[in-house]
Amino acid sequence: MPLIVQKFGGTSVADAGRIENVAGIISDTYAKGNNVVVVVSAQGDTTDDLIAKAEEINPEASRREMDMLMAAGEQISASLMAMALQRRGVPAVSMLGWQAGVETDSNYSNARIKRIHTERIERELSGNRVVIVAGFQGINKYDDITTLGRGGSDTSAVALAASLHADLCQIYTDVDGVYTADPRICPDAVKLDEITYDEMLELAALGANVLHHRSVELAKKYNVDLEVISSLTKVPGTKVKETVKMEKMLVRGVTRDNDTARIALVGVPDEPGIAFKIFSLIASKKIEVDIILQSIGRDGTKDISFTVHCGDLKTALQLLEENKDRINAKSVTYDDNISKVSIVGAGMATNSGIAAKMFEAMYSAGINIKMINTSEIKVSVLIDRADAEAAVRAVHEAFFPKD
Amino acid sequence: MPLIVQKFGGTSVADAGRIENVAGIISDTYAKGNNVVVVVSAQGDTTDDLIAKAEEINPEASRREMDMLMAAGEQISASLMAMALQRRGVPAVSMLGWQAGVETDSNYSNARIKRIHTERIERELSGNRVVIVAGFQGINKYDDITTLGRGGSDTSAVALAASLHADLCQIYTDVDGVYTADPRICPDAVKLDEITYDEMLELAALGANVLHHRSVELAKKYNVDLEVISSLTKVPGTKVKETVKMEKMLVRGVTRDNDTARIALVGVPDEPGIAFKIFSLIASKKIEVDIILQSIGRDGTKDISFTVHCGDLKTALQLLEENKDRINAKSVTYDDNISKVSIVGAGMATNSGIAAKMFEAMYSAGINIKMINTSEIKVSVLIDRADAEAAVRAVHEAFFPKD
Numbered sequence: 001m002p003l004i005v006q007k008f009g010g011t012s013v014a015d016a017g018r019i020e021n022v023a024g025i026i027s028d029t030y031a032k033g034n035n036v037v038v039v040v041s042a043q044g045d046t047t048d049d050l051i052a053k054a055e056e057i058n059p060e061a062s063r064r065e066m067d068m069l070m071a072a073g074e075q076i077s078a079s080l081m082a083m084a085l086q087r088r089g090v091p092a093v094s095m096l097g098w099q100a101g102v103e104t105d106s107n108y109s110n111a112r113i114k115r116i117h118t119e120r121i122e123r124e125l126s127g128n129r130v131v132i133v134a135g136f137q138g139i140n141k142y143d144d145i146t147t148l149g150r151g152g153s154d155t156s157a158v159a160l161a162a163s164l165h166a167d168l169c170q171i172y173t174d175v176d177g178v179y180t181a182d183p184r185i186c187p188d189a190v191k192l193d194e195i196t197y198d199e200m201l202e203l204a205a206l207g208a209n210v211l212h213h214r215s216v217e218l219a220k221k222y223n224v225d226l227e228v229i230s231s232l233t234k235v236p237g238t239k240v241k242e243t244v245k246m247e248k249m250l251v252r253g254v255t256r257d258n259d260t261a262r263i264a265l266v267g268v269p270d271e272p273g274i275a276f277k278i279f280s281l282i283a284s285k286k287i288e289v290d291i292i293l294q295s296i297g298r299d300g301t302k303d304i305s306f307t308v309h310c311g312d313l314k315t316a317l318q319l320l321e322e323n324k325d326r327i328n329a330k331s332v333t334y335d336d337n338i339s340k341v342s343i344v345g346a347g348m349a350t351n352s353g354i355a356a357k358m359f360e361a362m363y364s365a366g367i368n369i370k371m372i373n374t375s376e377i378k379v380s381v382l383i384d385r386a387d388a389e390a391a392v393r394a395v396h397e398a399f400f401p402k403d
Numbered sequence: 404m405p406l407i408v409q410k411f412g413g414t415s416v417a418d419a420g421r422i423e424n425v426a427g428i429i430s431d432t433y434a435k436g437n438n439v440v441v442v443v444s445a446q447g448d449t450t451d452d453l454i455a456k457a458e459e460i461n462p463e464a465s466r467r468e469m470d471m472l473m474a475a476g477e478q479i480s481a482s483l484m485a486m487a488l489q490r491r492g493v494p495a496v497s498m499l500g501w502q503a504g505v506e507t508d509s510n511y512s513n514a515r516i517k518r519i520h521t522e523r524i525e526r527e528l529s530g531n532r533v534v535i536v537a538g539f540q541g542i543n544k545y546d547d548i549t550t551l552g553r554g555g556s557d558t559s560a561v562a563l564a565a566s567l568h569a570d571l572c573q574i575y576t577d578v579d580g581v582y583t584a585d586p587r588i589c590p591d592a593v594k595l596d597e598i599t600y601d602e603m604l605e606l607a608a609l610g611a612n613v614l615h616h617r618s619v620e621l622a623k624k625y626n627v628d629l630e631v632i633s634s635l636t637k638v639p640g641t642k643v644k645e646t647v648k649m650e651k652m653l654v655r656g657v658t659r660d661n662d663t664a665r666i667a668l669v670g671v672p673d674e675p676g677i678a679f680k681i682f683s684l685i686a687s688k689k690i691e692v693d694i695i696l697q698s699i700g701r702d703g704t705k706d707i708s709f710t711v712h713c714g715d716l717k718t719a720l721q722l723l724e725e726n727k728d729r730i731n732a733k734s735v736t737y738d739d740n741i742s743k744v745s746i747v748g749a750g751m752a753t754n755s756g757i758a759a760k761m762f763e764a765m766y767s768a769g770i771n772i773k774m775i776n777t778s779e780i781k782v783s784v785l786i787d788r789a790d791a792e793a794a795v796r797a798v799h800e801a802f803f804p805k806d
Contacts, residue, residue: 016459050479054486056419061486068497069482072475076453079471083457083464094471098501099546120546143502143523 003125004029005169007039007135007157012172012231013077014044022231023084025172026130030090035125037164039135039157040081042073063108067137067147071097074134074153081132092130095120097145100131102138102156110149113138113156116163133160151212158215162222169224170237171211176230177238178203178210181254181396185389188402192252193236194244199252200226202344202378216240250347250354251399256388257340260290261313262371264305265320267330270297277326278304281319287312290340291373291380301330305371307382310336338370339388342380343395355379361398367391406528407432408572410442410538410560415575415634416480417447425634426487428575429533433493438528440567442538442560443484445476466511470540470550474500477537477556484535495533498523500548503534505541505559513552516541516559519566536563554615561618565625572627573640574614579633580641581606581613584657584799588792591805595655596639597647602655603629605747605781619643653750653757654802659791660743663693664716665774667708668723670733673700680729681707684722690715693743694776694783704733708774710785713739741773742791745783746798758782764801770794 006029008022030036050069054061078094085092101117124131135153140146148155154171161169178200181189195203197220204213210228219226219240229237268274275294282289287308295303308316313336320332348354358379362369367390371382383391409432411425433439453472457464481497488495504520527534538556543549551558557574564572581603584592598606600623607616613631622629622643632640671677678697685692690711698706711719716739723735751757761782765772770793774785786794 016456019460053419053479053483057422057483058486058490060490062489065482065485065489065497068485068499069479072478072482075475075478076456076472079468079475080456080460082468082471083461086465086468087461087463094468096471096548145499 001033001035002168003035003037003164003166005037005039005157005161005164005166006172007153007170008041008172008231009153009174010041010044010047011174013040013081018231019077019080019084022172023081023088023090025231026081026085027088027090030130036130037121037125037160037166038081038130038132039153039160040074040077040132041135041153042070043077043080046073046076064144067108067111067145070147071134071137071145074136078132078134085130085132090130091128092132093124094132094134095124096134097137097156098139098143100133100160102133102159104138104140104146104148106140106142106144106146108144108146111138111140111146113148113159116159118163121160121164151214154212154215155218158218158222158224158226161224162218166224168227169219170227170229171215172229172231173210174230174232175210175228176233176235177228178240179253180251180400181392182256185256185392186254186396188396188400190400192238194239194241195252196244196346197240197242198377199344199346200240202342202375203253203255211240251343251345253344254392254396254399255342255344256392257342258385258388259310260307260338260340260382261310261334261336262305262307262338262382263313263316263320263332263334264303265327265329265332266303267301268304269328270300270302274302274327275304278320279306281323281327282308282316285312285315285319287316291371291382293371293373307340307371335370337385338382339385339391340380340382341388341391341395342378343399344378346377348377348379357398358395361394362391365390365394367394404436404438405571406438406440406567406569408440408442408560408564408567408569409575410556410573411444411484411575411634412556412577413444413447413450414577416443416484421634422480422483422487425575426484426491426493428634429484429488430491430493433533439533440524440528440563440569441484441533441535442556442563443477443480443535444538444556445473446480446483449476449479467547470511470514470548473550474537474540474548477539481535481537488533488535493533494531495535496527497535497537498527499537500540500559501542501546503536503563505536505562507541507543507549507551509543509545509547509549511547511549514541514543514549516551516562519562521563521566524563524567554617557615557618558621561621561625561627561629564627565621569627571630572622573630573632574618575632575634576613577633577635578613578631579636579638580631581643582656583654583803584795585659588659588795589657589799591799591803593803595641597642597644598655599647599749600643600645601780602747602749603643605745605778606656606658614643654746654748656747657795657799657802658745658747659795660745661788661791662713663710663741663743663785664713664737664739665708665710665741665785666716666719666723666735666737667706668730668732668735669706670704671707672731673703673705677730678707681723682709684726684730685711685719688715688718688722690719694774694785696774696776710743710774738773740788741785742788742794743783743785744791744794744798745781746802747781749780751780751782760801761798764797765794768793768797770797
């Protein structure tokens with residue numbers, strides 16, 4: 001009997017009506033003769049409400065206690081979902097992370113799944129029951145509850161699919177798949193039928209908020225077939241897998257990311273160790289650096305520029321100011337009014353014309369490029385934020401021309 | 404080092420301010436050099452909110468799933484309480500029923516504690532931490548979450564105190580002890596310093612809503628010293644224990660219970676097996692019967708009357724109607740406009756004047772008695788509900804005269 005893992009996010013289970021809707025999807029899948037394991041997130045605002053309660057009492061509560069608190073959210077939605085299925089006559093049983101055998105490390109609030117002991121789930125499945133697992137949570141070796149951090153329920157679903165050797169892992173969300181661009185910016189955006197793990201990873205990293213990075217990495221590692229699909233429409237979603245059918249479409253999508261700020265250190269000494277000094281400093285505050293560019297040395301100095309998340313800009317600048325004697329730059333400038341626009345596609349590396357075509361589209365639209373960065377399967381440019389949406393439309397039009 | 408178990412109910416932890424207040428009580432106890440185990444109920448309306456969510460989705464949800472849902476309430480309050488203590492610099496760790504080793508039978512929603520595996524709690528205590536246990540919950544042999552039914556958190560606290568051989572189990576509530584009568588009815592009511600388990604059991608059964616019956620039974624069985632105490636005032640509460648100091652006070656309290664209705668079967672055949680027929684019928688619907696009185700047979704018939712909870716009256720009458728051919732009563736009457744007023748005291752059995760003194764007080768107040776029932780340590784009378792408060796005051800004045 002085929003086994004399908006289905007994951008439903010917080011908006012999909014936000015109230016009784018949504019839960020009913022999801023119960024309909026699950027019972028249809030079950031009625032077609034599948035074994036079904038369901039992973040649910042906490043209802044709508046539950047997580048935020050719980051965080052607010054904790055903040056009021058102790059803004060510096062231990063992460064162990066925060067995890068204990070947060071885990072209640074998925075417990076509530078899991079039991080309600082089981083009740084909704086029972087009402088439809090579908091035998092269902094809810095399980096918490098520890099009951100589902102989800103063993104994690106002890107990094108509270110951002111734990112990693114170490115392994116899943118699937119005996120209990122398998123027993124319930126062989127009893128023909130639908131198993132509803134509370135997402136986002138597990139237990140560590142001390143029998144304490146842990147949570148998995150951002151995108152945790154996606155990770156729970158993929159890890160369960162891998163451990164149970166599921167035939168498919170469906171991630172239900174409020175969009176009906178992965179598009180060639182954000183349809184709100186680019187009305188001509190097209191839904192992709194299929195995409196590779198690597199492409200999806202680049203898209204996730206570049207601001208397409210569909211699947212969380214960690215869950216895609218895990219799916220790639222264990223070769224879990226994913227499908228991103230809407231819980232509101234009945235149309236097929238986008239499959240994410242190792243390889244996809246050969247297609248002419250070399251570029252998979254165009255993304256925009258506004259959460260980026262550029263820092264430039266102008267005229268630092270052109271001597272060994274300078275990059276090490278700068279970036280070990282930045283790393284000491286756990287600041288993520290994205291693009292790094294270094295100019296060719298000239299007159300004994302060089303320029304180094306890099307991008308960080310907007311929320312880290314202030315800390316990074318302060319850090320550079322405090323250490324200016326060590327770094328010795330002529331000046332430090334920044335620009336937080338920029339966006340990163342990227343194209344992603346696995347065929348790109350062997351197709352030299354792709355980047356040029358992107359630059360041409362932007363030139364035609366009169367958009368100035370401030371910084372360029374490329375990898376095997378993507379090309380990113382930094383531009384003024386005011387130009388970002390026009391840039392996405394121009395680039396999308398170049399690669400996905402209207403018929 | 405002395406070990407104290409402290410239990411706080413839903414109103415005591417209803418919001419951040421109340422939690423702060425309770426954290427103060429706990430940290431004072433800890434600062435005095437005690438080991439402290441705390442049991443908390445769900446915050447204020449959480450339990451009702453969760454029930455409402457379930458009702459909306461499936462009014463006939465399985466009890467297993469209801470328990471899974473309800474248990475989230477105590478999980479939230481336990482973790483918040485640990486956070487409040489951490490803020491005060493008191494090392495604290497929250498634990499769910501299963502982590503605290505609370506093993507129950509599988510009677511979901513009304514489970515009984517079978518034993519408590521205290522290793523984990525003892526380890527945390529020896530690490531000098533305050534342990535906060537989510538009340539009302541445990542796990543069964545299938546590793547499923549169970550809840551303990553009404554008064555469950557009191558039961559959790561007493562069971563933990565018994566298993567850990569605690570020196571004292573304090574039940575914090577919104578009244579500051581056990582009174583000789585309800586102070587709202589009887590302004591002269593006096594707080595008792597001490598009371599025996601048996602007296603407390605009678606008081607609990609007779610409408611004094613201070614401690615739940617089951618928790619007092621458990622305390623008696625394992626000889627756990629209880630104290631009923633207020634979380635809002637700083638005054639000592641009432642100690643509940645095996646024996647109390649000899650005192651002149653033979654009567655411990657006067658109670659009133661409005662949740663009672665009388666059914667009378669007039670003129671049933673005076674033949675063997677008739678009581679069996681009636682009460683096995685009533686028991687088949689799980690209806691609790693309190694007082695039963697049977698008249699002496701005369702002219703081949705007798706009268707049988709008994710009391711039930713008001714909520715069960717309709718079902719009981721319907722049952723008797725459906726089976727009237729088997730029971731063969733001349734008529735069935737009922738009265739649901741009555742109250743039960745009782746006096747309780749361990750010294751009563753050897754003091755024949757007590758009941759007479761009660762009846763005299765009621766006669767002086769012009770109150771008619773409809774039914775009388777006595778046990779070793781109590782005398783109960785049924786009277787018109789309109790007379791109930793006057794009766795409590797009159798009887799209280801007789802046994803506890805103003806100076």
